[in-house]
Amino acid sequence: MVDFKLYDMDVEVIQKNIKHVHLSVYPPNGRVTVSAPEAMEIETIRLYVISKLKWIKKQQEKLRKQLRETPRQCIDRESHYFNGKRYLLKVVEYKATPKVTLTHSKIVLQVRPGADELKKRVVLDNWYRQQLKEKVRILIQQWEKKMKVSVLQFTIRKMKTKWGSCSPKSRSVRINLELAKKPPECLEYIVVHELMHLLEPSHNSNFIALMDRFLPKWRFFRDELNSLPVRHEDWKY
Numbered sequence: 714m715v716d717f718k719l720y721d722m723d724v725e726v727i728q729k730n731i732k733h734v735h736l737s738v739y740p741p742n743g744r745v746t747v748s749a750p751e752a753m754e755i756e757t758i759r760l761y762v763i764s765k766l767k768w769i770k771k772q773q774e775k776l777r778k779q780l781r782e783t784p785r786q787c788i789d790r791e792s793h794y795f796n797g798k799r800y801l802l803k804v805v806e807y808k809a810t811p812k813v814t815l816t817h818s819k820i821v822l823q824v825r826p827g828a829d830e831l832k833k834r835v836v837l838d839n840w841y842r843q844q845l846k847e848k849v850r851i852l853i854q855q856w857e858k859k860m861k862v863s864v865l866q867f868t869i870r871k872m873k874t875k876w877g878s879c880s881p882k883s884r885s886v887r888i889n890l891e892l893a894k895k896p897p898e899c900l901e902y903i904v905v906h907e908l909m910h911l912l913e914p915s916h917n918s919n920f921i922a923l924m925d926r927f928l929p930k931w932r933f934f935r936d937e938l939n940s941l942p943v944r945h946e947d948w949k950y
Contacts, residue, residue, distance in 0.1 A: 717759060722769070724762055728753065734761055736769070739874055743773030775939075787833035793820050795844070797896030804833065813840035838890065842869050845893035845900075852904045853886070860927060862911040876938065877903045879910040895938060902934035 716725050725746045735748040749758050762769070785791060791802045795815065803819045806826045813836065814821040824833055846869050853864050865884040872878070872889040879886050886907045892900045905928045913920040924931045 717755065719759065719762055719766075724759075726755065726758055734758070736762070736765055737874060738769055738772040738776065743769075743776050745769060785834075787822065787830050787837065793837075794894040795820065795841075797894070797899070811836040813837060838871075841893040842890055845869050845888065845890060848893075848897070848900060849888050849904060852901055853908070856905055856908050856927075860905075860908055860912065862908055864908065864911070877907045879907040881911055881914050884911060895941060898934050899938040899941075902928065902931055902938065905931065 716723065718724070722745060725744070727746065727748045728751045729748060731748060731750055734750070734753070737746045737748075738744070739746065745762070747758055747762060749761075785793065787802065787804065789802065789804050793800050793802050800815070800818060800820045803821045805821060805823045806828070807823050808825060809823070811822075811824045811828070811832075814823070820837075822833060822837055824836055828836075849867055849869065853867060857863060863884060864886055867886040867888065869890055870887050871891075872887065876889045876892060877887060886904075888900075888903065888907070892903060906924070909920060909923055909927070912923055928934075
């Protein structure tokens with residue numbers, strides 16, 4: 714691993730057995746990392762980063778302006794979100810299998826007596842995962858028919874820098890667990906976006922034309938999603 718400084722910006726370089734250069738800008742402060750082929754000269758990498766400087770600055774500015782949630786501790790009357798709606802958390806200690814129940818205004822988290830923050834978070838995350846998995850399954854089935862594509866598998870994962878991803882070769886889709894907390898239309902936008910990569914792997918003009926055709930309001934949903942607060946943490950890659 715090699716690091717260099719470009720003007721006032723630190724750049725972390727990771728050289729590994731890959732064919733192409735990948736540039737990433739990470740929340741919350743816009744940390745810059747470049748993954749590059751092992752044989753690539755550091756000066757070539759530096760020139761590549763310079764060529765992308767305008768894009769990097771734009772991404773960093775977006776990240777710095779994005780709202781952040783305060784840290785969650787899984788305590789009574791703490792705000793949590795589901796389907797884009799705010800709920801108050803109610804923690805109930807009971808000698809039974811942990812579970813989560815949703816009411817019109819509360820997320821009721823039932824845990825065993827003495828459960829610590831980590832155990833509460835695991836129960837809550839598992840519930841979010843179950844809810845999101847079912848919604849994604851239904852959305853994929855609907856959009857497979859509309860787009861005439863086929864997904865072999867999808868997974869729900871905690872993802873640090875993406876809302877979703879797609880591997881066209883294996884026809885697999887990954888969806889960020891955090892989308893369980895966002896409005897349904899934002900989730901649908903991400904599902905459509907990832908399935909679109911089965912028709913067009915890159916974000917080129919054809920990809921944009923296909924998005925316009927299948928989901929005309931996709932830009933509105935994208936902007937809505939990107940304007941919502943993201944969870945509080947120092948994201949790593």
